[in-house]
Amino acid sequence: MAPLGLTCPDCSSPNIVEDDLYSQPQLVCEDCGSVVSEGALTSDRGEGTDVSYRLTTAVSKQPCVNQIKGLQRVKAICRILRLNSEIEELAETYYKQAYEHRNFINVSLQKKDALVGCCVLVSCRLRNWPITMGTVSCLLDTDPMLVGVIYQEMVKTLNIEPHSQACIADVLEAHCQEYKISSPHVPEELAEDTKDITKRAVALVELAADSWIVTGRRPLPIMMATIFLAWQSLNPTKLRLKYTLERFCQLAKVTKTKPALKRITEIKEMLCKLGQEIPWLRGVVTPDNAIQQVEYILKYRYALLRRALRTHEDALMDAQQPSCKDFQPGIQSEEPSSKVAGPSQTSWPAEQTTNKSFEEASESNTENNQQPGDEQVNLCSTGAQVSQDLEPNWGKRLLFAPPCVKHPKIRRMDKPALKDVTGEEEISDSEIDSYIRSPQEVRAFALAKMMLCSSDKH
Template sequence: MSAGASKCPLCGSSSLVEDDHHAQRQVVCADCGTVVSEGALIHDQFEGAAVSYNRTTAVAKRPCLNQIKGQQRLTTLCRVLRVNSEIETQASTYFGQAYEHESFLNVSLQKKDNLAGCCVLVSCRQLNWPITIGTVACLLDADIATLGAIYLEMVQVLKIQAPLVNISDMMEAHCQEYKISSLDVHENFAENCKDLNKRALSLLEMAADSWIVTGRKPLPLMMAAVYLAWQSLNPNKIRLKMSLDRFCAIAKVRKNQTAAKRVGEIKSVLCKLGQEIPWLTGSVTMDNVAWHVADVVKNRYALLQRALKRHEETTQVESQPSSEMENPSDPEDQTQCTSVPNSEEGDRAAVDDEDFNQNCEPNWGKRMLFAPPCVIQPKRRKVVLEAIKDVAEDEEISDSEIESYIRTPREVKEFVLMQKALELHSEKGKC
């Protein structure tokens, strides 16, 4: 019986009884049958307190199936990257906010799948756990350009301030992806992660000083630096003969297609600097440069200055004979060189030489010892040939020129019919 209801409000009787109607407990007057109180449910977890009907029937909004899968994908990424619980919690919060935002409601399923990786990426950068967007794209098997566009949109929509990271900051996290510890591989291949990170970071700094890092994607450079660092820390016959493909297979990482080119570029710089080591008697080549990596990275600043100075002196010596040929000291030779032939062949030769010098200008990056990659290997551009003269509308075109443009028998037939039609039209005009 309810504590607040002691008498019937209609007849004033105090004979009230409890009646269960449709699993809802009610207080009814035994004399007149009036329902004194109803709509209150008693539950054990509230210790007998009255709970209103709308509170018992309220259902929380459950996440959809795609959101549950995205949350599972986010958790898997965090486990693979070995991030702490704080990063995982923050990434889950961002994922919930972004998934329910109006900008990501009516989008493709691929975009929703990549949203989890973007949340992990921005959380790692905010909490000083630098990873590359290429690493996330590789784990999700997604296009790096598409993932980058979704990342920028998410940061803008949620108004998140994500700090920019340096390639040196990402090296430590990148080295942990390689399973080459003593517990994972044979002792001939095993290497300490801290030593590997230190040597690879030194190689990256050397590559940055020689313009290799400029305008390049970080993932191939880091993979090339780790591979060369692994070889140089213990340059035995087994490691030196192992290719980059085999190394990635042993370390259980996916090989980047561009990493092999970066290995060759870093090795080329190591050879140039290794030639300047004063205590070396033999030459430094691509095959034995791994033995001298420790000396090169330790003294790279001094070796870089020596290499630049030597290259400058060599360039001056090579350019000196050509300057003497242009300005000879003998007056007779000078008169012979300054005299211009009046013949037509001489004029044509001078014009051809001038055009050749203008069109085939040498690349200045190839004359430098170290230069940006875009200068050493510029992209080939299509040369647009300018017309020698403008063709007027009323200018006659010869039949041979017209026939040179005709390709198929159908075009030949249409051309013949058109000529006959023009002839008939001209005859009618004369009549």
């Protein structure tokens, strides 16, 4: 007799009977034919079934080649941005999780490359590190739109809650609320509306971003500097211009930050460089009186930026290269060279400029300045490019450059080991030339050779 309460594990049938097979008693289910022996089910249907390889082995899955390259790219971007080890480890962890997820395992290599930057970006935002999506897109050389789409999908897939990135206008407006500079708190000649200060401060922050002042900087000193300069520029009276940042903070009842003084100096220098391109104020604008021209500079900032860059390039070419007339045959040094009017040689009367806009005056000035000797200037600019390549720090050649490029940190370098010198080594012609000619002679020789080659072709 079969034990009471015993059922078949396959069909749950209670019809189980004893069956003697070759003098060996067994329990068999009459409905499905399964064999029950010693409390364990041994079904003939389960014998000989295939089992997958991953279920029969305990070997962990090894990362593929693309995943290894992606992790190396994550480390490289973290080192370029000089992130700490905590952010780097967090970015690697997110990349491993996202890469092995089914939403990213079968995507294109371009999207996997964008995933690298998204993992770094979300790690920086979780640790309050000031890195923007535009910076990551520039490092990856990828479309920012693609990076934004992958970022949103990754955050949703991994269920990450990054800190919300508010608009700069909202941040400045909230920050301006802390400054007690409205009419109920300060005298009427020192009071300003918070909305007007926010609008002017946002424009100053955008202009500072175009000139690389904001790059790699903390937001609080930038906001304090722009609010202070906006307060002065909205009504540049003698009383306001005499106020220092410390007195302004005492007036507004806020705590001063030391880096804000440096940001004020940098923004004033930038405003001075742009203000010097205003035709009727050429050579008059200084960092001390640039605040009085902020409204006009912000109104025509893009045109002034282009003109300032063009003027700086022309001045750099004239300073680094000798005059092209010294290398032209048949032209004496005493004779004046062909005049090429540049932005620094233009003088516009105030009456003419007031009747037409700045852009119209710039276009008319550019058309009038085209001379037959422009081909000569092109040859000079080519020589200037040769000399610029010899400069060790390219940031000093530019009018606006990132702070880390203009003021690089001094790093220790290991001195190369001295080799045994016997005095019988062979000397090449290039080494002999470097011993004989100075850098100025090399540049002059290269420019003269270039001029001779161009004259032979004609």
